[in-house]
Amino acid sequence: MKNKNILSTIFGCIACATIINAQGEYQITPKPTEVTILAIQNGKVFDENWSVFQEAFKDTNIKLKGVGSKNQTDEIQAFNLAVASGDLPDIISLAYPDKLEDLGMQGGMIPLNELIDKHAPNIKAFFDKYPRYKKDAVAADGNIYFIPDYYDWYAMKAAQGLYIRKDWLNKLNLPVPNTMEEYYNTLKAFKTQDPNGNGLADEVPYFERSSEFAEKELLGLFGAEIGFYVDGDTVKFGPTQPRFKEAMKEIIKWYKEGLIDQEIFTRGFQSRDYMLRNNLGGSTFDWFSSTTSYNNDADLKAKVKDFEFVAIAPPLYQGKRYAPDARTTYLGGWGITATAKDPVAIIKYFDYWFSEKGYEISNWGIEGDTFKRDKDGNKYFTDKVMKANNKTPLQVLRDEGVQFRIGGAQDYQYEKAWGDPQASEWMEWYTKEGFIVDPMPTLKYTVEESKKIQKIKTQLDMTVKEMCQKWILGAEDFDATYDQFIKRLNNLGLDEAVKINQQAYDRFMKS
Known part of the structure; x- marks a missing residue:
């Protein structure tokens, strides 16, 4: 198949494991099994009727059932309510993995390490192939509490x-x-x-x-x-x-x-x-x-x-070009709560999305409906997606459940297929030429570190934003107030925040 991205190479390697496990099928349980999930993405509540998840149910016998009100569109609020009530669903999907990890370290989410080793050959092969992606899944205590929703970071960094x-x-x-x-x-x-x-x-x-x-x-x-950013291996505050x-x-x-x-x-x-x-x-x-x-x-x-x-191209400044906004390796993900009745079935379901079929439908939808293949085997979206009335292609796909936040891998070719060809060309140019400034990895904190860093970082961010705007707008003189600004940052705990982030970064690099 032509024009495959770097991620697709792994699926040929793991397909055999999937076939052997499922004996030619993806069935996980002998009878239809309902698993509850709390998931809201960009204000959109999970809908079990989306065609992508109906297809996954048909393949696996696992049916996801959304919990909570369809009118509840704030995922943090919904998450906090579920935790406070103690009535947790089997699966939680969230854009903020630090909250899942904090909950995990307090006993609310189960460690997935052993489950992955024993029951998730596709995820295991994926992590073996991409150690950086595995680092993103490991919490500060060495456990994996969630499977990230990965961008196709190796193929496309430009945003x-x-x-x-x-x-x-x-x-x-x-x-x-x-x-x-x-x-x-x-x-x-x-x-x-x-x-x-x-x-x-x-x-x-x-x-x-x-x-x-x-x-x-x-x-x-x-x-x-x-x-905060990393200069070499040293954490600094810009x-x-x-x-x-x-x-x-x-x-x-x-x-x-x-x-x-x-x-x-x-x-x-x-x-x-x-x-x-x-x-x-x-x-x-x-x-x-x-x-x-x-x-x-x-x-x-x-x-x-x-x-x-x-x-x-970003303007050349002191010998280098800087594109200051890039994709991270992932954004959120999902994990299994401590009250889930059948964690083995659920981890096998998570593993399905790293199979060849799961990877395909999560990115492209249903063959013959939202996408087809040309004579060379390359996928392309149908007129249903590309020529919809009053909807963008992405909106049509989202209405089918495509790219809804699960623990899985994004295929950049999906984005390229519905996006403007000129935009894709420019994105690839930015990536190829190395204009992108890679962000600092999403760091993982212990429960104690998390409490400290959240409080300090919130105050630092507010202070920086406040003073940046005052300086730019001319409300404060930069030269006259900069030293006082630095003193204020130090009083808020900047040194401790740098120390915590350095410890977290060092731990991340060794994980």
């Missing part, structure tokens, strides 16, 4: 990229900026040379739709960090480092000169749509697939002649 208005560059006879100085000069030209041609100085050279990440991405283009000071001074200057949206922290999530549809925005750092889609928006193209929004 977001730097975009710029190519039609504005063309109108002003400007080249694509290469260095940070050139990027700054381009933003100045966007501000002063009326590229939208309306005779008004209303252009917004750089804008962001996420106030949550605005500082991170602006500073990150300079290689600065706003939180705001205390020289690069942060360099970058912040530049961003303050850019904002003062009107090169950054003056409402960047308040405009809201719809700012990208507003800036582009009104021909006001010049550049942003945002998700590849959704941002690229504006180039194919008929209404926008009719309104803004020659509109073209293209991804460019």
Whole structure:
């Protein structure tokens, strides 16, 4: 089969184990067996009627039954209520594995290590093939309490990229900026040379739709960090480092000169749509697939002649390019609670999703319905997915249960198949060229460490965000207040937080 990603190679190796175990089938229990699950993803409550999970039931005889109210869309609130009541389902799926691990270390989730060794050959083979993925599953006490929902991290790390208005560059006879100085000069030209041609100085050279990440991405283009990160094997806190000071001074200057949206922290999530549809925005750092889609928006193209929004390489700064937002290796996962009646059947069900069939339906849905194969065996999505009325392909797939959070492996080819080809090309370019700044691994804490780090980190994050915004907006003088800011961080327990994170990182690397 052509164009397989790196993950798919493992399934040929483990298929034999699956066939031997199931004697040609995936059946786990002789009779239909109901297993309860608490799972909410992006406000969407698990639905046992989704075709993907109906197919899994048909294969395994394990039927998942969602618990809790269909109106309860906050997964943390639902999780906390279940824990407080003591009435836990058999399986919990959560975006926050630290909570599952904390619950596990307190006896609420069962360790999966021995169950995997004895009853999950597919998961075991997957972990043997990808030790980094196994590290992500191991808690601070050495036990595995959940199976992560893995991104296809080895095939695709890029998540977001730097975009710029190519039609504005063309109108002003400007080249694509290469260095940070050139990027700054381009933003100045966007501000002063009326590229939208309306005779008004209303252009917004750089804008962001996420106030949550605005500082991170602006500073990150300079290689600065706003939180904990790893330099070599040493954990550091970005705001205390020289690069942060360099970058912040530049961003303050850019904002003062009107090169950054003056409402960047308040405009809201719809700012990208507003800036582009009104021909006001010049550049942003945002998700590849959704941002690229504006180039194919008929209404926008009719309104803004020659509109073209293209991804460019991050500006070269002190000899390197930085794309400050990347995919992590996983996001959440699921585990088995201590009250589950048949953990062996459940771990076998978890293992199903790492089989060739489970891997396929979790990423593509049902063959003949949501996807088909071409003459070379390559999968592609059907018109039901690609040409749905008033729904994006991803929305159609989600309505079938595709990519709902389970412990499993994502196939990047699925995303490539429904996404914009140009977006995929740019994502692969960012990954291949090494622009991506890998985030620090998701660290695992002991119960005691977790209590300390959560309290300190919350206060550190709030303080950094508060001061970053004050400095950028000009409400506080950076040079006059920076030393006091560092003192404040230290008083909040920065040294202890660095120490805890260093211990957790060292433990992670040895796991």
